[in-house]
Every structure is written in structure tokens, then in C-alpha cells.
Amino acid sequence: MTSTTDHRFTRIVLITIAALLSLFSLMALKPAAASAASYSVVSSSNMAKTAYHRSSSKGAVYNISHTRKISNLSSHPNTTWYATKKVTLKHGATKAVYYAVKNGAGNISGYVWHSYLSKGQAPVYLKYAKSAVAMNAKTDKVLYSKNANTPRPIASISKLMTLYLVEQKVANTGSTWDSKVTTSYSGLKRMGASSTYGGFKFNHNTYTVKQLYQAALIESSNNAAIALGQWVAGGSTPSANHHFIGMMNAQAKKWNLGHASFVSANGMEQSALRGYGYSVSGRDANMVSAKDVALIAKHLITDYPAVLSDSSRGSMRVDGQLLYNYNNLLPGRRYYDSSLKVDGLKTGFTNLAGYCFVGTGQKSGHDRLITVVLHDEDEFTETRSLMQYVYARNLI
Template sequence: MRKLHIKGLLFIALAVLTVMGVGIQTVPADAATYKTVSTQSLKTTAYHKKSTKGAVYNQSHTRKIANLKSYPNTTWYVSKKVVLRHGKTNAVYYYAVNGRHTVKGLIWHGYLKKGKAPFVLKKAKAAVAVNEETGKVVWSKHANTARPIASVSKIMTLYLVLQKIHTTSAKWSDHVKTSNKGLVAMGNSYSCGGFRFKSGHKYTVQELYYAALLDSSNNAAIALGQWVSGSNAKFINKMNAQAKHWNLGKAHFVSASGLENSDLRQFGYNYGSANANKVSAKDVAYIAQHLIQDYPQVLKDGQIGSKKVNGQTCYNYNNLLKGRKYYQANLKVDGLKTGYTPLAGYCFVGTAKKSGHNRIITVVLHDEDEFTETRSLMNYVYKNNLDK
């Protein structure tokens, strides 16, 4: 009998084990070929990933712990420089740990860049943070791009209502016409309403102000606009004129409520050729700045959790307020306005004044995590003293 070569015997053995269904875990040929040449302690320094490549390995470089692409916005804290030899080549690695101390190990130095990871908002399509006093933009993401803003539009509507109250003989107790069939139908609509105009009740400016601010009532906002200017068209022109007066180059309005014309058409309140109000995140922040500075009462009103208006509960959907799901006591959030349509997504303009800091205004547009991302943005601004 001819003797089988050792490789042939190994092949047969593997084949038999495979047929028998026995699993074999192979070890990479180079798994044990990394040798430590030197280790040097460093002053702990912040780094972040340089590209989508790279991984974190255990200290003997025999096991991958994590891929860096799974930690795109993580700051890694480096405390050691380790030189490893692989074959005839030496390579410099850093021993790093993430901020939560849940992942630690060796990362090749070429995959890291000195400095903390840039702050990002993953979900918002556009966002901004502004120093309320100076108007300085302290953080932004696509902040100059005009986008649909849904009911956030109402901060402009409410500004013009307050302007009329404070600069003319108009009073909070003035009655507003609410009998238009379109407005009544809008209030009864499941998707476009929520606040109903009841026949036989004469609604005041103040009642509709609360309905628009707290409950984001669309028919209340439109009725208030008609009260300000005499007609829906004239009021929308006034909104655009005010934006122009403030030099807001990325703001154009076709609706007092923030509803798109595709929804308003059925109620007879569509206006203009564009489908939606489009305003940049930065210009939304500047509208909010004017509202807060000129009529600061809106900050007190914006903290109201709910209010009865002619028997209907107007609920404030700002979930950063005290008692709400995303409340954080030290941020002291006291406003300002939520918004949503399928086109605009979830939008929120917020404002806060943390003790010892300046007031900031934040805006997030088309953000399904509008409250958590707003809170993250506010904390980032204050933690890094960007409000100064």
C-alpha cells in the first residue's frame, strides 16, 4: 500500500468530519502573529474616527471587538501608544476607550484624528441654535435651506396678532369672526382640525390665541389672520412683508396656519402658487427671536400645559416642559412651538435659559426625534459655553 501524504490525511479527516456534520472553527493564520514591541503611557487625549474604516481589537490583536463605523460620533480617549509587530512590519496603535467605558481596545493610529467627535443631530434634516440676545448662530445643520415648517409657521401669525394688540386700539376681548363654513369644517376635520368653532359662541382674540399657541389650531390661526388684516390673502401678504422687513431671505408664506395648500384647498383657504410655507431653520429662529424680544409674554404663555377654551381643552404638545416625558429641570425650557404635517415632518422651535447662561433658541425641522434631539442640542450648547 502506498503511504498517504500528511496533507492528504488532513484533507480526508476534514472531509469525514464535514460529512458527519461536525463544525470546525478555523483560526486565522495571522491571529497570533502580532507581537508587542513597546507600550508608552500618554496623557489621556480625545480622538475621533477619521473615516468609515477601522476596528477596535483586544490588546493581543487576536479578536475584533467592534467596527468603528458602528460608532460614527464617538469620542475615544487615548491613554497609551502601543507598537505591534506583524511579520516584519511595526505598526502604531492607540489604546482607547469610549466615553461610557463600554468599549475599549487597540485602534490603529491612522484611523483616528485628534479632537472630540463633532456634535451631530442624526435625524433632523435641518437645525440651528441661536443666541437669543445677539442672534449669533452657534451651531447649525443645513440651516440656510428653506423647508416646509408646518405649524411652526404660527409663530409668525402670533407675532402679528400680538403686534396688533400692542400697537393699535385692538383688545384681547375683541370678537373674531369664526362662522365661515370652511373654518367650521376645518375644525371638524380629523386630519386638519381638532379645535371646533361652536355655533352660538363669540370667540375672543385671546381665546383663539391660546387655541393657536397651545393646541396649534389651524382654523384659529386663520381666523386670527383675517382679524388682523381683513382677509386671508391680505394677512399672508402681511406675513411675507414682515419677513422681508426682517431681511429673512429664506422665508415665504402661503398659509397662516402652516397647512399646505393641498389640504387647505378643500376648505377654500388655499393661496398662492407654492404648496407650502418654506422657511429656513435660521429664519425660523430669527422669527422666534423677534417674538420673544418684542412680546416676552409668549414665554409665560408657552409654559401653560393645557387650558380650557369654551369647554375645549387646548393641550400644549411641547414635551420638554415640566412634567412631560423629555423634561430636564436644569435646562429650564419655556417654549415655544411644535409642528407636523407629512410633508414637513415633525418640527420644533424651542427656547431655554439655563441658570448662569444666556437664553438660546433652537430649531429642528423634519426630525422624528424632535424633543430628544432638541434637548441634546441645548445640552451641547450649554456644556460647551457656546451661548456666550
């Protein structure tokens, strides 16, 4: 026989099952939450293609039913959005005007509440760079400026001045790219072997000018830059290096660079050079403004355009050693943008200078563009944004 307790238990189970089935049935009949929260189109009209940029970082790009967020506006500080349609959406009892937008690249599109947008192309926003400039290499016209005349430590982009003077000696004297440069000084050998300041080891007591030029430009070899400077100055010891630094400053004066002062051929600070026998009296670091850096780069590219053949190389081998180019805007690199046609020029970093970068490229039908960012934390992203800004506004 079945006990009263069993009957009660069975009844409870059946009631529970019935309640659950009823709940599931109601859920099936009720519209999905997303659907209930979706927006409906009240009206829609086409509009002439108009440029907008974000007026607030709080907004987002949504799909037409407002059920899927496509992208946050906070991720697009430099993006120009192009609106082609005005749409009124209804959500509950509330109506709001949205714009159907698409970014310039055409890979992001959707709907943005109109109050999150301001008319006009996006101003470039460089969050990290303490100084920056964009310059037309043909006319010297400054296309963008942020603290561009403030001298700052510039680390290894100092080597652009060194390489210019090397090019000048090869072009104007009996020296050639195959001329031999003495590299036997012990301080330079130790520098090349350093885990911090090295990169190209001096395994021989001489290298050709071209080998050291490529090591200094592509790998940013500090010892190669000093050896080249000594060669330009006509010697192979620290005293010749001191003379070369005088030549760097004389060239800056000749170009009327009012915000440029050099104390090293490679951009290392005196506190670091002291251990290798290459410190000089004066300030600790090369101090050059972003605008003057751009002018140095302009002279190098204009007078000796073959420099771009080497600066565009991703890597190469010299004396069996790999020279790696840290310019991450080159083809195949993380920040590459094929539309910018970047083919150089120089990276730099020290703790004092931060990340520095000189970029250059020339799009078809445009003059060559030179950009400089100093003491940056995101130098390639911000350089790319700066270049895109210049081209989007047809400034060059």
C-alpha cells in the first residue's frame, strides 16, 4: 500500500512540474528582453554626406534596433564619421534623432545619437606626445603643431644629424661608401656588446662607411654612430668625437635651428656615455625641438634621398649580424597603414627622452610628409593618427 506521505510528495512534485511548464509557456509567449528593449524607426530621410566627429566619449555606434553595440566612441578620438541619413528612433514613449554614419575607412558603420556628434572633421588628438609636428617636406609648412618649439631630449633620432654629415662627407670629398672606418677603440667595442646600449658588435677593427651607416640607421647602433662621427671629424678617438659634436652644432646653426643643441653623436645621455669614455662637458642630453627635428629630417631626405632606400628596410644583415628596424609603420608591421606610404625614418628611446619617432611618407599626388613625436608612450599609433589627420584635410 502507498502511504499518505508518498501521495503528498507525488502531489507536490506534480504541482511543481505544472508550475514550471506554465512558466516556460509564458516565457515562450513573451517577447525577448532585447526585442522589448529595441528601438523602432519612426522616420528616416537621406542627407548630404556630412562629416562629424565625436563630441562626447560616452556614446557608441549601434545597429538600427539598438540591440547591438558596434563600437564605443571612446575608441575613436581621431575618427571622422560621415553621416548620410537622419533617422528618428522610438524607445517606449521617447523619440530621438540618430545619424547613420560610417568611418572614412568604411569598416565601421551604424547609428549614433546626434548629440554625441559635432559637425566637422575630427581634430587630431595626441594624448601622449609632449611635442609633435607635421611638416610639408617641400615647403617647410607646419601642418600641425603641439609644443613644436620646445627643446626636448631626442634620444636616437639625434643620429639623423650624424648621418647627414656622413652623407655630406661622402658627397663632397674623396671618401666613398667603401672607405674604412676605425672601430678599434675599446669603449666602442664595450658599447656594442652592452645589453642596454649595444646592438651591433664591433668584431673587427674596421668597417666600411656603408656598413656603419646601415647599422646606425636601421639597428640604431650607438657605437656605429660615434665611430662614423669620429671618421667625419678625421679621427678615431674621443677627441675626434668632441670635434664632431662641434660640427653637429655648427650645422644646426647654419640651418638656423634655434632650438637645437647637441652633446652626443648618438643621442645617449652624458651620464651613460661617461662609462665608455665619450662624455663631454655641458648639458646631459641633446636638446632639440620637434620642429627642428623635422627640419633636420627634411634636409637629410631632400639632399640625400637615397637614405630612404635603407630606412624602408625592415631588416638586413651586416657582418653576419641582424639589423632590425623598429619602425612599426613599415609594411608587415603592427601599425602599418598601406594608404600612408611610410618609408622611414628613425626611432629613438631613453628613459629621459621617452619614445621618439620621426616618420615620413609620400602619397601619390602629394608632397612628402614628415612627422615628429617626442616623449610619447604610443608613438606609432599617434604618428599614424597625425598622418591620417593631415591627409583627411588635404593639408598636403
